[in-house]
Amino acid sequence: MVFEKVNSSFSTATVTLPMPQPGEVLVEISYTTICKSDLHTYFGRRGGPKPCILGHEIIGRIAALAQQPIHDYAGNSLQTGDRITWSVYAQGGESKMAKIGIPQKSPDLYKYGHEPFINNRSLNGGFATHCLLRKGTAIFKLPTEITDNEASPLNCTHATIAGSLRLAGDVKNKSVLVSGAGMLGLSACAMSRENGAGRVYVTDISRVRLEHALAFGASRGFTADQLTADKIRKKIESEGGIDLVIETSGVPAAMENGIDLLNIGGTSIWVGAVYAQRDLSINAEKIVRKILTIRGLHNYIPTDLATAIQFMNKAHQKYPFHNLVSKTYLLEQLDEAFMVADNEDYYRVGISPTKKQNQ
Amino acid sequence: MVFEKVNSSFSTATVTLPMPQPGEVLVEISYTTICKSDLHTYFGRRGGPKPCILGHEIIGRIAALAQQPIHDYAGNSLQTGDRITWSVYAQGGESKMAKIGIPQKSPDLYKYGHEPFINNRSLNGGFATHCLLRKGTAIFKLPTEITDNEASPLNCTHATIAGSLRLAGDVKNKSVLVSGAGMLGLSACAMSRENGAGRVYVTDISRVRLEHALAFGASRGFTADQLTADKIRKKIESEGGIDLVIETSGVPAAMENGIDLLNIGGTSIWVGAVYAQRDLSINAEKIVRKILTIRGLHNYIPTDLATAIQFMNKAHQKYPFHNLVSKTYLLEQLDEAFMVADNEDYYRVGISPTKKQNQ
Numbered sequence: 050m051v052f053e054k055v056n057s058s059f060s061t062a063t064v065t066l067p068m069p070q071p072g073e074v075l076v077e078i079s080y081t082t083i084c085k086s087d088l089h090t091y092f093g094r095r096g097g098p099k100p101c102i103l104g105h106e107i108i109g110r111i112a113a114l115a116q117q118p119i120h121d122y123a124g125n126s127l128q129t130g131d132r133i134t135w136s137v138y139a140q141g142g143e144s145k146m147a148k149i150g151i152p153q154k155s156p157d158l159y160k161y162g163h164e165p166f167i168n169n170r171s172l173n174g175g176f177a178t179h180c181l182l183r184k185g186t187a188i189f190k191l192p193t194e195i196t197d198n199e200a201s202p203l204n205c206t207h208a209t210i211a212g213s214l215r216l217a218g219d220v221k222n223k224s225v226l227v228s229g230a231g232m233l234g235l236s237a238c239a240m241s242r243e244n245g246a247g248r249v250y251v252t253d254i255s256r257v258r259l260e261h262a263l264a265f266g267a268s269r270g271f272t273a274d275q276l277t278a279d280k281i282r283k284k285i286e287s288e289g290g291i292d293l294v295i296e297t298s299g300v301p302a303a304m305e306n307g308i309d310l311l312n313i314g315g316t317s318i319w320v321g322a323v324y325a326q327r328d329l330s331i332n333a334e335k336i337v338r339k340i341l342t343i344r345g346l347h348n349y350i351p352t353d354l355a356t357a358i359q360f361m362n363k364a365h366q367k368y369p370f371h372n373l374v375s376k377t378y379l380l381e382q383l384d385e386a387f388m389v390a391d392n393e394d395y396y397r398v399g400i401s402p403t404k405k406q407n408q
Numbered sequence: 409m410v411f412e413k414v415n416s417s418f419s420t421a422t423v424t425l426p427m428p429q430p431g432e433v434l435v436e437i438s439y440t441t442i443c444k445s446d447l448h449t450y451f452g453r454r455g456g457p458k459p460c461i462l463g464h465e466i467i468g469r470i471a472a473l474a475q476q477p478i479h480d481y482a483g484n485s486l487q488t489g490d491r492i493t494w495s496v497y498a499q500g501g502e503s504k505m506a507k508i509g510i511p512q513k514s515p516d517l518y519k520y521g522h523e524p525f526i527n528n529r530s531l532n533g534g535f536a537t538h539c540l541l542r543k544g545t546a547i548f549k550l551p552t553e554i555t556d557n558e559a560s561p562l563n564c565t566h567a568t569i570a571g572s573l574r575l576a577g578d579v580k581n582k583s584v585l586v587s588g589a590g591m592l593g594l595s596a597c598a599m600s601r602e603n604g605a606g607r608v609y610v611t612d613i614s615r616v617r618l619e620h621a622l623a624f625g626a627s628r629g630f631t632a633d634q635l636t637a638d639k640i641r642k643k644i645e646s647e648g649g650i651d652l653v654i655e656t657s658g659v660p661a662a663m664e665n666g667i668d669l670l671n672i673g674g675t676s677i678w679v680g681a682v683y684a685q686r687d688l689s690i691n692a693e694k695i696v697r698k699i700l701t702i703r704g705l706h707n708y709i710p711t712d713l714a715t716a717i718q719f720m721n722k723a724h725q726k727y728p729f730h731n732l733v734s735k736t737y738l739l740e741q742l743d744e745a746f747m748v749a750d751n752e753d754y755y756r757v758g759i760s761p762t763k764k765q766n767q
Contacts, residue, residue, distance in 0.1 A: 151673045151699060304692050314510045322692035329690045333663055333681035336704035340510060343702040345695035 050176045050383045051100045051166055055093035059176070059383045060100075064169035069115045072184030076109035076133065080197035081175030082374060082397040083390040084205050085231070086323075087162070091387055095324070098165040104175025104400070105162030106201045108134050108191060112179060122187040122351055132191045134204050134358070136351050137161055139183035153348035159183055176383055178402045187351035192362045198374040198399050199365050202232060207357035210236040212349035213295050213318045214244060215356070221245040226291045227267065228307055229298030229321055230258035232373065232396045235265040237295040239368045240360055242266030248288060252276050252303070265368045276306055285310065297321040301329050308341065316342040323347065374399045409535045409742045410459045410525055414452035418535070418742045419459075423528035428474045431543030433486065435468035439556035440534030441733060441756040442749040443564050444590070445682075446521070450746055454683070457524040463534025463759070464521030465560045467493045467550060471538065481546040481710055491550045493563045493717070495710050496520050498542035512707035518542055535742055537761045546710035551721045557733035557758050558724050561591060566716035569595040571708035572654050572677045573603060574715070580604040585650045586626065587666055588657030588680055589617035591732065591755045594624040596654040598727045599719055601625030607647060611635050611662070624727045635665055644669065656680040660688050667700065675701040682706065733758045 050059040069075045081104040090097040111131045119127050127133070140147060140155040147155050162174040172181045182188065191200050210233060214220065225246045227237040230253035241249050243266070251267040252275075253259050259270030275281045285291065292315050294307035299321030307317050308331065322345070335341070365371065373396035378386035380402045390398035409418040428434045440463040449456040470490045478486050486492070499506060499514035506514050521533040531540045541547065550559050569592060573579065584605045586596040589612035600608050602625070610626040611634075612618050618629030634640045644650065651674050653666035658680030666676050667690065681704070694700070724730065732755035737745035739761045749757035 146672060149673055154672045154699065299692070299696075301692065313505065313513045314508055319692055319696050322696045324693065326691075326693060329692050330687040331690050332685075332687050333658070333660065333678055333704070334683065334685060336702065337658075337678050337681045338706045339704065340513065340706055341704050343695065345692070345698065345700050347697045347699055 050102070050380055052091060052103050053100045056091065062166070064172065066112075066179060067169040067172065067181050069113050069181065071115045071117045072119065073115060074111055074119060074127065074182040074186070074188065075113040076107075076180045076182060077112040078107055078109040078175060078178060078180055078402055079132070080108050080201045080377075081400045082106040082198065082201040083386060083400065084202075084397075088387065088391050089324075092391065097163060100166045101162075101164065102166050102172065102174025102177050103162050104177075105137050105160070106205045106397075107161065107175035107180060108132065108197060108200045108203075109180060122189055122355060125190065127188065127190075132193070134189050134191055134200060134354070135161075135182055136187040136354055137204050137208075137348065139185040141185050150350065152350055159185075176380060176400060178380070187354065189354060189358055191358065195358075195361050195365055196371055197401070198377070198397070199361060199370045201374075201399065202397060203357050203361060204354055206232045207236050207240070207361060208349045208354040209233060209320055209346065210240050210295070211353040211356035211360065212346050213237065213320055214240055215353060216318050216344045216346055217293050217295070217316055220293060222247045223292040224248045224289050224312075225250070225293045225295065226307060226310060227251045227262070228294055228296040228303045229253055229300070230255070230262045230270070231297060233297035233320065234258075235262055235373070235396070237297060238262050238265040238267040239364050241293075241295070243360060243364055246293075250285065250291065253298070273300075273303065273306075276310070282310070291315060294318065295320070299324060299326065301327050305329055305331070308335070308343070311339065311341055313339045314341075315339070316344065319343065319345045320347070373397055377401045409461070409739055411450060411462050412459045415450065421525070423531065425471075425538060426528040426531065426540050428472050428540065430474045430476045431478065432474060433470055433478060433541040433545070433547065434472040435466075435492065435539045435541060436471040437466055437468040437534060437537060437539055437761055438491070439467050439560045439736075440759045441465040441557065441560040442745060442759065443561075443756075447746065447750050448683075451750065456522060459525045460521075460523065461525050461531065461533025461536050462521050463536075464496050464519070465564045465756075466520065466534035466539060467491065467556060467559045467562075468539060481548055481714060484549065486547060486549075491552070493548050493550055493559060493713070494520075494541055495546040495713055496563050496567075496707065498544040500544050509709065511709055518544075535739060535759060537739070546713065548713060548717055550717065554717075554720050554724055555730055556760070557736070557756070558720060558729045560733075560758065561756060562716050562720060563713055565591045566595050566599075566720060567708045567713040568592060568679055568705065569599050569654070570712040570715035570719065571705050572596065572679055573599055574712060575677050575703045575705055576652050576654070576675055579652060581606045582651040583607045583648050583671075584609070585653045585666060585669060586610045586621070587653055587655040587662045588612055588659070589614070589621045589629070590656060592656035592679065593617075594621055594732070594755070596656060597621050597624040597626040598723050600652075600654070602719060602723055605652075609644065609650065612657070632659075632662060632665075635669070641669065650674065653677065654679070658683060658685065660686050664688055664690070667694070667702070670698065670700055672698045673700075674698070675703065678702065678704045679706070732756055736760045738762075
């Protein structure tokens with residue numbers, strides 16, 4: 050299903066399945082969830098190549114491999130039929146960025162669901178029956194226990210949160226504030242909890258979302274307004290304050306507020322601010338005297354995806370990630386699925402080329 | 409010499425030397441340098457207790473110990489006559505802050521040169537013949553090769569820079585911008601260089617200071633104005649850009665500029681912003697997309713002082729730290745010394761209770 054024009058119906062394209070070249074893997078897609086950034090592109094709120102096959106929160110089964118053996122990120126040999134997820138990008142590993150541990154900023158980055166659609170060798174998005182993985186993609190076998198709709202957001206949402214917690218360091222017994230209770234925020238609540246955090250506060254403008262977050266390990270939710278109130282601040286302080294903020298909303302006031310709330314030695318990880326916005330007002334004296342750390346993160350590194358899979362393998366029994374995805378739409382219903390996804394009734398809307406689930 | 413009133417002559421006080429209690433050390437002061445923060449207090453640009461014995465960049469020899477054995481930070485037994493430096497603060501080690509690795513923010517902090525002068529048990533500043541070290545002070549024996557005036561700033565300037573580089577992580581082959589070429593900045597140039605940095609740029613508003621910085625390991629200096637010029641920025645970019653900023657000036661525009669100049673994955677360490685100032689304008693999207701880190705540091709931990717001593721033990725032969733201190737004033741000339749220190753002809757002005765040097 051090809052995205053050709055903002056806010057217009059997807060068009061159908063049919064191509065011959067490509068033969069994988071050495072290092073490549075042809076995947077038959079099982080499931081793709083619509084990420085917020087797919088919506089931003091579709092509705093013209095951000096740029097992107099056209100025509101393009103959107104969708105990057107994808108999983109599938111290996112349909113074909115080149116003759117040479119190919120391995121997953123752990124070094125195991127891959128076979129036809131293996132159920133896999135993969136890093137949202139391929140890159141050659143030779144760039145300066147890759148060498149300093151930031152492969153997601155390599156100049157040769159090839160990002161799934163974000164490249165022009167030209168021919169059968171550019172099947173790279175999730176809203177299709179197949180995807181051709183390039184050499185330099187970190188591939189991971191999926192545990193059978195994780196359902197398709199739990200698995201699809203792994204290579205975007207959950208891997209990004211795993212990256213945030215990697216940057217944050219040890220959270221054991223630390224008090225965490227998750228800012229924004231969307232999919233990233235719920236993942237941050239649950240993953241902080243699983244990593245041994247003490248209190249996990251969550252903030253959002255929506256009370257409904259805050260309510261949901263309680264099922265994902267949050268101890269307590271506050272609306273953005275509540276969090277600026279003296280009474281609430283004193284309450285949080287009396288409970289030990291906040292050591293770590295994981296900021297997923299990208300809202301400037303939320304980032305400023307998060308810094309204000311941090312304990313001495315605290316850290317704020319920003320992952321939400323990926324859109325044009327007003328500058329923040331930051332008091333540097335406070336950052337210095339309180340010995341604070343601010344770290345931005347965009348995308349993630351392959352080990353973060355490995356961490357996210359390990360997390361989900363344990364966490365899917367404890368937290369209702371399964372319920373965050375709508376009924377499954379067929380590929381041919383993609384227009385409708387995008388409309389449903391944009392009205393925010395669901396955290397994710399799921400697409401499957403072949404089957405309807407959860408009806 | 410007691411500081412009683414802003415911008416007024418120091419007054420002389422005479423007390424009986426105190427007997428060290430268990431865990432305490434009585435030091436006969438050899439040398440003290442006037443730190444900028446002493447000047448800020450003396451000239452009323454910041455608050456502080458009065459009466460007070462100022463001066464915290466101090467070294468001396470052990471004059472008396474309690475009967476129980478006492479050890480330096482490395483665990484070696486201390487003896488009368490040992491030439492020592494010590495952490496700028498004492499603290500009990502039992503606070504939450506001490507336990508999370510930020511002892512310098514312990515609520516029971518007792519800071520040398522910053523406490524009220526009451527009696528002979530509160531001899532805690534450097535502008536005196538003696539200083540009584542409390543239990544919970546990290547003490548370090550000084551290598552004989554380091555001269556008095558090189559050694560005095562260790563427990564403030566150089567330890568703070570060692571802390572900055574601890575926060576920055578490995579700087580090997582990285583490109584560093586040192587912002588501010590005062591004593592902290594010169595230390596940052598030399599220590600980055602000794603830690604294996606690639607290019608070490610330095611920026612300041614003073615061309616004279618930039619010139620001096622070249623003798624301390626800086627590859628090249630830029631005035632603050634030059635650093636905002638497109639041509640200079642392109643030049644720096646063509647040389648590989650900047651991976652790490654060590655910001656010692658505390659000037660808001662310098663901090664903003666530093667962030668602007670950072671490469672993807674870069675880090676800015678702020679240590680200079682310890683005075684009231686306007687808020688910074690920070691674009692969070694840039695922090696996120698460029699995966700930047702900002703870390704504030706105020707004071708330091710004892711291992712930073714150990715690192716600073718090791719650094720100076722090698723570096724004093726390579727870099728002219730010795731020349732940064734004025735002729736030595738006697739304690740009785742303290743008023744004059746403060747006037748000289750405030751006119752900025754010297755990076756530091758030195759005081760010795762007993763001897764004149766470098767005349």
